[in-house]
Amino acid sequence: MADQRRLALNGFQVEVNPSAFSAYQRDLADPSEVAPARLAAGEAWSLWPAGGVLYGVPRVQGAVVPDGMVESKLAVSENLGLVAYVVNQALPGAVPGYRAFRRRPFQFLGRRREFVAEIMRRLGHAPEVMSGFLIRPRYSLEARVVMPVEEAFIGLFVTLSTRYDITAKLAELAAAGVSLTGLDVVRRAPAPGQRRLVGRIDRLVGGEVVLSESFDQISRISAAEVAVEGSKEAFASCLRQLLGDRYSAFESHRAALDGQLLGGPGVAAMLTDMGRFLGGLPPIALGVDLRGRVREQLTVGNSGTHRSVYRAPGVSYCFDPARTKQNTIAWRGLTTYGPFSRDSFATHSPRIVVVAPHTAQGVTEAFVRALRDGVPSTAYQSGFAATFRLSNPAFTLQKVQISGQPHDAYRRAIETALSGDQQPDAAIVVILDEHADLPAPVNPYLHAKALLLMAGIPSQEMKLSTMRQRPAALAFALQNASVALYAKLNGVPWTVNHHLPIADEIVVGLGIAELVPSRYQDRKRCMGITTVFRGDGNYLLANLSRECTPQEYPLLLRTSVQDVLADIKARNGWRPGDTVRIVCHTSLPMRDHHLDRLIGDCVATVGSEQNVEFAFLTVGDRQPFTMLDPHQPGRNDYRGRIKGALAPERGTIMQISDTQRLLAITGPSLIKLAGAPLPRQLHLRLHRASTFRDLDYLAEQALKFTSLSWRSTMPTSRPVTIHYSELMADLLARLRAVPYWSPALLNTRLRHSRWFL
Missing domain, CATH: 3.30.420.10 (Ribonuclease H-like superfamily/Ribonuclease H)
Structure with missing residues (x-):
């Protein structure tokens, strides 16, 4: 049904004047001509291909006209794609005081906030090298042609995220006890056209980095030229070693600051500030005789003649071909009606082998019993057999005697399990937590998965820590594991x-x-x-x-x-x-x-x-559009805190143009934690x-x-x-x-x- 409320978009309308402008054009026989033409024209021209034509808009007075181009007069309303491209070309020079670290889309860093310093002021006793770890707001501005109503126009969309940087010297990190082996390094000051990412650290030798892997066959590089790549994984690896048992507190503070910045209220406040800032700038010089000005924030609603926003009907899960057995909650429907394919399911008495380390035999047996029979007074009471209407599924334990390399031990155990006369229909592979993240060539689960799949047997991984959860939490893991296992046995749990x-x-x-x-x-x-x-x-x-x-x-x-x-x-x-x-x-x-x-x-x-x-x-x-619902107060989480404020309800659909839609997948009810970032829409x-x-x-x-x-x-x-x-x-x-x-x-x-x- 149509939604009568207006939703906000994370963008602003761009007013372009005058309504017609001078441009140049020539036929474009081959799209590969565009890059050399742009390189030759430099910053003096904005060149844009469309429909077999190369268009050019001079950005400075007296720019030398590229060969073969003929001047013409173009209407803004009929050439919005070209004008949006010109706006994007002009943005890096139109926002004073902010240096672009990426030009398309135009990206720059905020100057008021830096999370690591804020967090360490709360935690206290920061190692000196922590000053080389930075988390800052990152803003991205991109012009796009949109048509949320019946007339198209140009919108300037603002996306907010965070950027992680590690500027600390490698020698300082090593001196502070950080193991650098396996971390990637980037050039601190790459030359124009030079690749920023260099390679992966093997070790430090004197003032040089010895690389285990790299681009361009580089085996060594000066440590002064490079820094650790500022990925979230590198941050976690370094800070765990620097902060020790204080790392979990750091992460809690970081997640809270992330939520304040990237949650619905934070994004709305940013858009208000950004609208005031961009609206106060002088007109943006788009070309010699073309100017653009940022106007009001975009909102989208319905009119008497046009529906731009509506909420799709709720999804209901179906548990029989006639669609007479339905429920809005998947697990509740399964326990009430059984699975969709129970009458045609071929494996009513499946044989399932459970491959587990011998040191975890007791935990594994308790888990398998809970999976098969259920856990009383929890969200998983019925068990695998009763929920999926199976007749005595058989679980057999194959112990893994781990000595030497774990992946070799799992391979030997699986070969033993498959040596009998009857092959299992599926497998559950139990992995110790310390083995779960081993590199792929020696990862025991991947070796087990490969061997089983080559025998035609699907498998389900379970970490030991998951199996050791308290009953209330374990019940939800059992729900998910049972659904996946039934599907791997070629069952159909539900349709919609x-x-x-x-x-x-x-x-x-x-x-x-x-x-x-x-x-x-x-x-x-x-x-x-x-x-x-x-x-x-x-x-x-x-x-x-x-x-x-x-x-x-x-x-x-x-x-x-x-x-x-x-x-x-x-x-x-x-x-x-x-x-x-x-x-x-x-x-x-x-x-x-x-x-x-x-x-x-x-x-x-x-x-x-x-x-x-x-x-x-x-x-x-991966697009610049985000919907916000100003009328959405959010929901209370289990502690009474608000989650999902300003997030559109699941199923909200907004027209971006006649060929584009935004679709809200995660509404407030599906957001797990208070302070979570505003969900991105599809x-x-x-x-x-x-x-x-x-x-x-x-x-x-x-x-x-x-x-x-x-x-x-x-x-x-x-x-x-x-x-x-x-x-x-x-x-x-x-x-x-x-x-x-x-x-x-x-x-x-x-x-x-x-x-x-």
């Missing part, structure tokens, strides 16, 4: 209340796994990932391409999609005259000519006898080549697909079409480090399994 259309609809997730063991190796190998769902969210299958180069990827992706469509066509028995709708989700936009070929191949595969509708949707959260963009163009329908479908992850009972932050591809990509990249790994069975015996959950 998506109204099936007249068309036979399938939703395809397109992903890619970059198969590189190190960030210092060129990304030359990848693997295409295709996941396929019915329109109601029922998982059908996954298909993996062979390893390929990035250049080969578009062709292999088309082949992969053709293969799965042929499979679905045969399975569904499409008849002449049937309407078939193919909805594709991807987090990485494809080039137009690659997409055109993909669409053509899909149509050819389905066949000329069917009517084919196609929708290609880019789904992501950005949905419909490709212009799509023939099915009901974007509101597609947005609601994407919302429902966030409730279809069988990794846990809670919704995910993105649709499972994307989420499952990301889970597969992460596992495939890590499994590649296991020497004997082969993905061969993933496209055959495990094609319909959710082995990646």
Whole structure:
């Protein structure tokens, strides 16, 4: 239903004058010409390609006109993309007193706040080297063309985040007791065009850093030239060693400051201050005869003739094919009705092997008993067998005698477990906490996962610390583990209340796994990932391409999609005259000519006898738009503190343009902690080549697909079409480090399994 309230956006309208301006243009035969043309023109011109034409706007009086360009008069309203580009080019020079450390989008650091110093003043007794650790607000300004109502205009959007920097000298860190081995280093003052990231530290020798990995075959570099890369992981590694048992207090203070800065009220206050600051600047010089001025903050609401904001109907979980058994809470529906696929589920008495260290046998047996039978007076009372309507699932323990390398011990134990006459249907692999984060080549869980998958057996990881939780907390871990385990056994825990259309609809997730063991190796190998769902969210299958180069990827992706469509066509028995709708989700936009070929191949595969509708949707959260609901007071957490203030309710949809929507996935009720940052919304963009163009329908479908992850009972932050591809990509990249790994069975015996959950 339409929402009568107005929501705020994190941006401001840009007024551009005059309404027409002088520009230059020439035909653009090859897009590769743009970069050299910009380099030759320098700062005197803003050059922008669109529709086979290269446009140019002079930024200074008397700029030499690039070869082949002809002057013309352009209307601002008809060339908003060009004008937005010119605004972005002008921003770094338009905000006085702030140096850009990135020009597109324009990014600069706040000068009033620095978190580490604030925290250490509270904790006291800071080691001197702590002055070289900095956490500061980072502002990003980007102009975009938007059309939240019926007329398009330019908005200037402000994004707030934090930037971590480590400026301390390497010798000072080492002297303070910090182990530098394995940390990455960056150049303190890179030359123009020089790569900032250098390599990974092996050790310090005198005044030099010996590198274990690097770009450009650099084996050593002067320690004075580099600093530790300011990543969150490096911060945690260094500060744990510097602060010892005070690190947890530091983290608590940091999270509180993060929440104050990045929570709804903090973002709203920032936008008020930023609007006052930007609105007080002189007009921005966009070109010789073109000026821009920042006006009021953007708000979006509905009018009598146009709906720009509405809240989608709530998602309900379904537990039978007729959709008569529904519940708004997944676990409550499971315990009331049982799983969606209980009548067709083939493995009613599954055999599950539990692989665990012999030193954790007692804890493991107690956990397995709780998983199977339930935990009284908790949120997991029924147990695995009763909840999923199974008949006596059999759990057998295979002890791991850890001596020497843990991954070798797990491999020997699994080989023993698989040597019997009957193979298990699934496995639970228990990992000691100190082994869970070992590097991929020696990680015991990855070795166990690889060996089991190559035998066609999906597995579930459990850390010992998770199994040792108090009963009330353990119950929720048991819920998630049981749902994932049932799905890995090819069960369907639930679907959602998506109204099936007249068309036979399938939703395809397109992903890619970059198969590189190190960030210092060129990304030359990848693997295409295709996941396929019915329109109601029922998982059908996954298909993996062979390893390929990035250049080969578009062709292999088309082949992969053709293969799965042929499979679905045969399975569904499409008849002449049937309407078939193919909805594709991807987090990485494809080039137009690659997409055109993909669409053509899909149509050819389905066949000329069917009517084919196609929708290609880019789904992501890396965009500058954020909705705020000024009328949202938030919710009380379990301690009575407010969480989720100004966060739009889950399912809120806002029009950004006729081909773009913002979709709120995490509302106040799903925010776990008071002081958490304002949730980012999903950005949905419909490709212009799509023939099915009901974007509101597609947005609601994407919302429902966030409730279809069988990794846990809670919704995910993105649709499972994307989420499952990301889970597969992460596992495939890590499994590649296991020497004997082969993905061969993933496209055959495990094609319909959710082995990646």
